[in-house]
Amino acid sequence: MLDSIPSFARLVAELAKFPGIGKKTATRLAFFLLRQPRAEAEALAGAILELKEKIGFCSRCFHITESDPCPICTDPGRDEGLLCVVEQPQDLIAIERSRSFRGRYHVLQGALSPLDGIGPEQLRFVELLQRLKGSAVRELLVATNFTVEGDATALYLAGQVRPLGIRVTRLAHGIPTGSDLEFVDDATVNRAVEGRRDL
Amino acid sequence: MLDSIPSFARLVAELAKFPGIGKKTATRLAFFLLRQPRAEAEALAGAILELKEKIGFCSRCFHITESDPCPICTDPGRDEGLLCVVEQPQDLIAIERSRSFRGRYHVLQGALSPLDGIGPEQLRFVELLQRLKGSAVRELLVATNFTVEGDATALYLAGQVRPLGIRVTRLAHGIPTGSDLEFVDDATVNRAVEGRRDL
Incomplete structure (x- = not known):
């Protein structure tokens, strides 16, 4: 079974740490990676490492950014x-x-x-x-x-x-665009009535 | 938006290449990685690279393996x-x-x-x-x-x-363990009747 292929088992264990990804999905993803050319796997591994190297938090607004302060904080048009x-x-x-x-x-x-x-x-x-x-x-x-x-x-x-x-x-609280009133939850309808506006 | 954080956008694009993982899920996974300690991200990247380095196909049975021939092919107990x-x-x-x-x-x-x-x-x-x-x-x-x-x-x-x-x-073709006959598809029931066995 997988115990005899430790590097495969290790990747499955790492992938299964993602939220919403269980062991079955992790195994499917690992088999997909195995079928990919080596360059694809290297691109993914590189992107993961680059993320941790390059991204930090902006010291002004605390958004994620590669430069500090971030492009939004330094944008003169805002x-x-x-x-x-x-x-x-x-x-x-x-x-x-x-x-x-x-x-x-x-x-x-x-x-x-x-x-x-x-x-x-x-x-x-x-x-x-x-x-x-x-x-x-x-x-x-x-x-x-x-x-x-x-x-x-x-x-x-x-x-x-x-x-x-x-x-x-x-932000306004109310019925989202494209909804049928029939299927909107009671709390949302309640807030939408309370917050009604003149037409 | 994401264009201003190229390393994040790149990881999202790489993760979205997995089958069954769309852009929204890929973004969620990338944010998860961002919150993880650096060692966790390095473990995942390392496991991906190790997979491609260590795993090949057994030259006898063509199963995935780290050693050739694979442990199943060399197991004297089989x-x-x-x-x-x-x-x-x-x-x-x-x-x-x-x-x-x-x-x-x-x-x-x-x-x-x-x-x-x-x-x-x-x-x-x-x-x-x-x-x-x-x-x-x-x-x-x-x-x-x-x-x-x-x-x-x-x-x-x-x-x-x-x-x-x-x-x-x-392999025998028939009703799987734990099923209700009522919900089994017609083709399977058909094969199960054809392949019936003496009790």
């Missing part, structure tokens, strides 16, 4: 008065993809979750407050997730930032 | 009179896992599929016939898959090997 707070780099990327925001960002690297031992000290709150003090920021757009943790983080942020005289806003 | 033919190394591993067979193997590295241009010359048929001639093999157990290609390969094999005076058998 509005200094608008700052968007997100939980993770993935969230920042989603907002950039929507092409709807031309300000700057701050990545908290998580959300408040007291049950998991994540308080403000575990996140990039201190750095955010330091950025805001004496800055040109007029509006802080809170784009944390619409989960219990994201809601708690948004409320905490509002309490900390409003005293600085900065407007605090949050 | 019955030389029994040879099991499979399509792929995965199939051999499945039979070994079942602990039901103590003979040797021959991996064809595929199945006949004229529409895809795969004839006997593209598979390890010649090597199989050479192994059989003048050997101690009494029985050839054909364990190709129960697909159109696997069936065709089994028939072709039987036609080639029977003239050598070797008994040719095939």
Whole structure:
């Protein structure tokens, strides 16, 4: 079986560490790599090593970046008065993809979750407050997730930032584009009715 | 977006080459790697490179192996009179896992599929016939898959090997363990009735 091919078993074990990838899928991926030309496998291994070598966090906004400060922080075409707070780099990327925001960002690297031992000290709150003090920021757009943790983080942020005289806003909560009302969950419909707007 | 982080984009592109892994899953895996300690990423990259360096095909049975001939071919405890033919190394591993067979193997590295241009010359048929001639093999157990290609390969094999005076058998075709008859497909029930046995 696999015990007699230790290098294969080792790769399967490494691949199975990925979230959502079990032993069966890992075996399938390993067999795929085995059939690929050596150059393909080397390209993948090289990309993994390069990721850890080149990517770090921006010292201003804490987004992932190859240069510090990151290209978004140094882009002169962005509005200094608008700052968007997100939980993770993935969230920042989603907002950039929507092409709807031309300000700057701050990545908290998580959300408040007291049950998991994540308080403000575990996140990039201190750095955010330091950025805001004496800055040109007029509006802080809170784009944390619409989960219990994201809601708690948004409320905490509002309490900390409003005293600085900065407007605090949050992404609209409602029915997503393309949905049938019939299949949208109750909590979302509830929030959409509460947040209804004049046509 | 991702264009500004080329090393990240490159890893996502490499991971998305895996079968069944799209761009979204690849991005999720890349973010996971980013959060892992450097040693973990190096272990994965190392395992990929080691796979291509160490693993080749056994020159006797064409199973994957780190040593040639492979541990199964050199195991003195196996019955030389029994040879099991499979399509792929995965199939051999499945039979070994079942602990039901103590003979040797021959991996064809595929199945006949004229529409895809795969004839006997593209598979390890010649090597199989050479192994059989003048050997101690009494029985050839054909364990190709129960697909159109696997069936065709089994028939072709039987036609080639029977003239050598070797008994040719095939895995039993029927209802799998743990199934409800109600949910088994018609073709399988049909074969199970045809192949019924005395109790």
